[in-house]
Amino acid sequence: MNTFWGCETERLTELSTVFDARAIRLRTLIQQVALCTRITDWCGPDAEEHRRRTMELVEFIIDLIERLRELGERLGDEAAEQDLCSQAEGSPARSGVGDPLGVRAAPPWDLDDVDPLPHLSGPPADDPGPVIGGPVMAEDPQELLRRLRSLPDGEDFALDPEILAEAERQRELLLGEVPVVGIAQTLMSGHEAVGDLYDRAEAALVDNGYGAFTPLVSLARVPHHLSEALLGEKSVLGQVTSAVDRGLANVAQTGGEVLSEIGEGDAGGAVRAVERGGFRNAGMSADILTATAGPAIADTASDLIGTGADLAEPLSPGTAETLREAEESVREVGEGWEQGQEALTDPEFYYDLRRTFAPMPWDPQA
Structure with a gap:
């Protein structure tokens, strides 16, 4: 009796790509939360406590996201190892673990094809929603804020x-x-x-x-x-x-x-x-x-x-x-x-x- 031990490597590689795409998206979202927390016009002990607890949670979630990304990489490595073990003797090695240059193969699909998480910056493209200030202005003047990566800690900026x-x-x-x-x-x-x-x-x-x-x-x-x-x-x-x-x-x-x-x-x-x-x-x-x-x-x-x-x-x-x-x-x-x-x-x-x-x-x- 023949027993098959392993996986369908193409599917495993696709799953690795999904892990990576989701990790990137989640990291972007949580950093937007951190930025919005810092730029909110709110002063006082409650505000400082809220910001402190939020930043602690943000750091914890970013650590979890990094672990998710590492697990996605591990899935890709497992697929590459499976391909290396399954290939016939004398055949050229596939990219990944068997690649003598150590370069991972490009994902088999475009990341744009991955089903995205809900977008927080506004309504979908087919629903323009209300425009602020007329047709000559952007729909959301704070769109640039959402593109920032993170916000470093610093002293209080507000005036006494x-x-x-x-x-x-x-x-x-x-x-x-x-x-x-x-x-x-x-x-x-x-x-x-x-x-x-x-x-x-x-x-x-x-x-x-x-x-x-x-x-x-x-x-x-x-x-x-x-x-x-x-x-x-x-x-x-x-x-x-x-x-x-x-x-x-x-x-x-x-x-x-x-x-x-x-x-x-x-x-x-x-x-x-x-x-x-x-x-x-x-x-x-x-x-x-x-x-x-x-x-x-x-x-x-x-x-x-x-x-x-x-x-x-x-x-x-x-x-x-x-x-x-x-x-x-x-x-x-x-x-x-x-x-x-x-x-x-x-x-x-x-x-x-x-x-x-x-x-x-x-x-x-x-």
């Missing part, structure tokens, strides 16, 4: 909130005496104060059981909504003012970090602090250059539509519901515009990009 608040106070004092700028600054502060007053009035009506009168407050807000595009937080003036505040805070924080590192005798840390300050300053300049009234206009339009919904609610609930849906749609357009702009001008992203692909001697991982 206390330093930022102090910078805002210093800016108000410094610019308060400048004729035109001082007036604009005062108007912005007054606009914010009026908005707070309206908020308190609405809250007081609701708390005291007079919620039916809130549409009157909404109607009184109309001039305030109209001035939002000129004096509000998201207006061009508001964006430039915010960038100036961050610039002043950056100078103070960078100087303190450099002096602290020098005091501890860490020259590399001082260089890193200077570099972080340079990237933050570049981000501030980019914000000023790309400041646009688009988000403020969208907010103003959505607020006015919301006022119409408040006024229509007692008379026609159906009309009010339609107006609220329109309000939400317009607001989402403005928020998408704003988020896309922030993603493209985020200095921390470019700082991490440099450290990932162009490590320097002062980097901790170099």
Whole structure:
């Protein structure tokens, strides 16, 4: 009786290719998770703990993926050994273990034919989905983020909130005496104060059981909504003012970090602090250059539509519901515009990009 010991080597080689393709895909996905965790605008002890636990899990999963890839290589080696043992004497050796150059044979298929894992970057090609910013922009402004390999560890990049608040106070004092700028600054502060007053009035009506009168407050807000595009937080003036505040805070924080590192005798840390300050300053300049009234206009339009919904609610609930849906749609357009702009001008992203692909001697991982 003849007994066959072995395998169908072509199938085993194909399985090895699948292992390798899956390992590559899984590694890409988990590194995208690590990157998204680092770039999320979230500060505080909970954020740091979440990032720490996520990175530990990422390292563990990458180790498992590497083992999966090694098992795939072993399958290919087993197939090559089987071919070597099964070949007739005198016949030329196949690529693999029997190859005198030690070169593995190319996979018998194209990796593009492998059934891919679900793609996280957006809808399939036959479903274009919503386009952000019109036909001249990419469907997802953060597509470049998903192509990064990994993100090295580093110091905290964000500005200290206390330093930022102090910078805002210093800016108000410094610019308060400048004729035109001082007036604009005062108007912005007054606009914010009026908005707070309206908020308190609405809250007081609701708390005291007079919620039916809130549409009157909404109607009184109309001039305030109209001035939002000129004096509000998201207006061009508001964006430039915010960038100036961050610039002043950056100078103070960078100087303190450099002096602290020098005091501890860490020259590399001082260089890193200077570099972080340079990237933050570049981000501030980019914000000023790309400041646009688009988000403020969208907010103003959505607020006015919301006022119409408040006024229509007692008379026609159906009309009010339609107006609220329109309000939400317009607001989402403005928020998408704003988020896309922030993603493209985020200095921390470019700082991490440099450290990932162009490590320097002062980097901790170099």
